[in-house]
Amino acid sequence: MNAPTIEFFWDAASPYSYLAATQIDALAGRVGAAVRWRPFLLGKVFEACGNRMPAAVPAKGKYLFQDLQLWSRFYGVPLRFPKKFPTNSLLAQRVACAAEPGPSGPQLARAVMRAYWADGQDIEDAAILARLCDGLGLPGAGLIEAAGQQPVKDLLRANTEEAVRRGAFGAPSFFVGERMFWGNDRLPLMEAMLAGRLAA
Amino acid sequence: MNAPTIEFFWDAASPYSYLAATQIDALAGRVGAAVRWRPFLLGKVFEACGNRMPAAVPAKGKYLFQDLQLWSRFYGVPLRFPKKFPTNSLLAQRVACAAEPGPSGPQLARAVMRAYWADGQDIEDAAILARLCDGLGLPGAGLIEAAGQQPVKDLLRANTEEAVRRGAFGAPSFFVGERMFWGNDRLPLMEAMLAGRLAA
Secondary structure, eight states, X not given: OOOOEEEEEEOTTOHHHHHHHTTHHHHHHHHTOEEEEEEOOHHHHHHHHTOOOGGGSXXXXXXXXXXXXXXXXXXXXXXXXXXXOSOOOHHHHHHHHHTOSSTHHHHHHHHHHHHHHTTOOOTTOHHHHHHHHHHTTSOHHHHHHHHTSHHHHHHHHXXXXXXXXXXXXXXXXXXXXXXEEESGGGHHHHHHHHTTOSOO | OOOOXXXXXXXXXXXXXXXXXXXXXXHHHHHTOEEEXXXXXXXXXXXXXXXXXXXXXXXXXHHHHHXXXXXXXXXXXXXXXXSSOSOOOHHHHHHHHHTOSSTHHHHHHHHHHHHHHTTOOOTTOHHHHHHHHHHTTSOHHHHHHHHTSHHHHHHHHHHHHHHHHTTOOSSSEEEETTEEEESGXXXXXXXXXXXTOSOO
């Protein structure tokens, strides 16, 4: 039997995408699954399905801040709420699309989310994104340039439209086959299913 | 040191309140905490803070249905999505308030949520609620009558207003002191905090 694949739709603007990104590789390892990292654009998902960002409800926005701190302690991963929030992740997501296929995509995904959610860097800034790429041994200037070209724009758009078509309304969204799991907080359910531990 | 108390704001109309209700006593036992069950009215919480029910976003409503099935398998507890959904839980929540204080409140809370979320009963129906009470050895007719009187109406309203004032915007909402945890899916975080397992 082939190893199952977890498709991981992520957006660097989403803190719960970052949190999930710190856990997904270990989870996949425990259940013998592969991970396919798929950049998408959360803002367009919200537009398409009539959802809105959590902070649109003030009480929810206040709670979100505390909730993220707790998750970072729960996982033991760094998280500093960025001064610039929300951020426009369009360029970052396009650069991530440009870095695909192959292992560069996930590497860059992790680096971009860490840069924004742990290190407070401005991921709207092309120079910062280019330096992140360079730091991973990827051609920063070339990826920034590719990010502005139509095939890469189309890939990001296609990923986003596909996620919406398959039922996504937020981020992160995971798919195992056509079973969707929404949110960092659904990782335990996804793991239980992949491990065959769910009651019939 | 006194045992910590978990305040559990629940509404029988909320499926995640039901799921959390199946887990909270065992969780509290593991960490040596007491649970204070507090009926509130989710619809009024939504009104007060500008939130809306998840099913207001169609894609979210569709996912919610699948998500609930997975949680019921994850926990190994029965859940059948009710034919009549959403339901108006005003009377049920008032009856739960009438059953307080003492152990009757939590008993009735569990029974009402199980009746609606596992057994498909109509919890808007006063006769059904009265029978549920009778089945627990509580005076059904008396509690239904009390539910229509001002002190009980005031208690439900006060619980709801208090939850909103303390930051609630959905259900279930848990408080440990003034630290709020929103949702069945935050039980692991709450448990980790109460067990002293969160990183500094």
